[in-house]
Amino acid sequence: MNINLQKKSAAQAAVNYIDEGMIVGLGTGSTANYFIEALSKKIKAANWHLTCVTTSTKSRQLAESLGIHVVSIDDVNHIDVTVDGVDEFDPQLNGIKGGGVALLFEKIVALSSNKNIWIVDTSKKSDKLGSFLLPVEIIPFGSVQLFTKLSQMNLKPQFRVDNQNQKVLTDSKNYIIDVDISHVSDIHKLADTLKSLTGIVEHGLFLDLCHTVIIGGEHIEKIDR
Ligand code: 5RP
Numbered sequence: 001m002n003i004n005l006q007k008k009s010a011a012q013a014a015v016n017y018i019d020e021g022m023i024v025g026l027g028t029g030s031t032a033n034y035f036i037e038a039l040s041k042k043i044k045a046a047n048w049h050l051t052c053v054t055t056s057t058k059s060r061q062l063a064e065s066l067g068i069h070v071v072s073i074d075d076v077n078h079i080d081v082t083v084d085g086v087d088e089f090d091p092q093l094n095g096i097k098g099g100g101v102a103l104l105f106e107k108i109v110a111l112s113s114n115k116n117i118w119i120v121d122t123s124k125k126s127d128k129l130g131s132f133l134l135p136v137e138i139i140p141f142g143s144v145q146l147f148t149k150l151s152q153m154n155l156k157p158q159f160r161v162d163n164q165n166q167k168v169l170t171d172s173k174n175y176i177i178d179v180d181i182s183h184v185s186d187i188h189k190l191a192d193t194l195k196s197l198t199g200i201v202e203h204g205l206f207l208d209l210c211h212t213v214i215i216g217g218e219h220i221e222k223i224d225r
Contacts, residue, residue: 001217004030006121007085010216011035014083014119017212020048023076025109026063027084028056028102031119035083040066053079055109056102057171073109082113086206086213088124088132093213093225094187098135098204101160101170107202110209118213125215130182135160135204136194137174146199147177153193155179174201 001009011034018024018039026036036059043050044067053073054060063070073079084106089095095118097103110116118124136157138146143159150157160168160176167175184190187205194203208225215221 003121003123006216007031007119008034008216009220010119010121010214011083012038013214013216013220014117015039015042017081017083017115017117018042018050020046020050022050022080023078024050024052025079025082025084025113026052026054026059026068027082028059028106029085029100031085031121032059032083033062035119036063036066036068040068043068051076053109055084055105056100059102073112079109079113081115081117082109083117083119084110086118086120086124086210087204088126088129089118089120089210089213090126090129093118093210093223094129094208095206095210096129096132096134096204097206098137098176099132101135101168101176103135103204104137104170104172104174104202107206110206115212116210118210120213120215122215122217129187129205130180130184133158133178134181136177136179137170137172137201137203138177138199139174139201142199143175143177146197149197150177150179154183155181172201
């Protein structure tokens with residue numbers, strides 16, 4: 001089964017975790033988009049009243065265009081379940097996110113959610129995190145100083161740029177630096193170190209946050225933590 005069909009079938013399977021009246025977090029990326037589309041169809045078919053919060057401007061725009069009721073994260077007191085994609089995940093269900101630039105809002109929403117579900121295709125599965133470059137969101141002021149620091153830490157940083165070679169801006173108008181963590185053995189220690197550096201807003205290591213991964217395919221695979 002091709003990658004897009006796998007993403008679609010994982011997204012469809014995730015709709016089974018949603019019920020009438022829930023507050024649902026909507027992730028960002030191509031797989032999360034399939035979920036938003038599948039959810040909007042279910043809401044219409046079942047005549048549900050759902051409240052959703054989104055993890056990016058793109059997801060909000062898509063959800064609203066499909067008639068989904070979206071509110072600000074600050075207008076809810078909890079989130080029942082968030083369904084999102086991931087760039088890479090390991091057997092402990094730790095993951096790297098932020099390939100789609102939305103890691104900061106995605107992490108805030110995940111931390112406020114009672115349950116986090118990642119919907120994936122088979123290419124996202126990994127024995128050890130680090131095949132995918134780790135996105136790190138940093139404020140523009142002093143970003144070159146921070147870049148130098150990350151180089152000295154042997155993390156081979158690269159500013160994320162668009163096809164006009166302009167630095168990519170997040171929804172919060174920050175930059176993304178992608179770093180190579182393929183040689184790092186202790187990801188929890190790295191996560192703490194990155195959090196301690198002034199100028200780093202957030203990193204894309206999502207550790208101990210995901211409860212269930214749904215891998216799409218002819219046979220849906222579900223892994224619980
Ligand atoms: C966005 C993300 C996405 O969830 C991640 O990049 C996966 O994207 P896709 O579903 O398109 O493969 O973290 O910041």
